[in-house]
Amino acid sequence: MFFRMISIVLRYHCPSLSRYLEVYDIEPQIYALSWLMTLFSSKLSLSMTYLLWSYLIAENDRYLLFFIVVGIIVRRQNNIIQTQNSSIFKIVTDMIFKGEE
Secondary structure (H helix, E strand, C coil): HHHHHHHHHHHHHCHHHHHHHHHCCCHHHHHHHHHHHHHCCCCCHHHHHHHHHHHHHHHHHCCHHHHHHHHHHHHHHHHHHHHHHHHHHHHHHHCCCCCCC
16 A cells, blocks of 8 residues: 555656656565665665654654655656666666765
């Protein structure tokens, strides 16, 4: 259900990217599972992880994670769409988030 909600939010906020990922069978489980299992610490610096966790705790919003995942994938939309189909899987699973972004 959780990943289905990510798909719905992505489809609403960025239908073109949603369709593009669907064409190549890239489902949220593929890119978001490791992010969510580690609450993004596997892809963020320690300081960014602390900042994000503080925000998540302060907001206490059970839907916020959906929008964070969608925001990250939408932010990388140009990289994803410009990638050749054989490399899309690698692009979405190997994303690393830097503090300046």
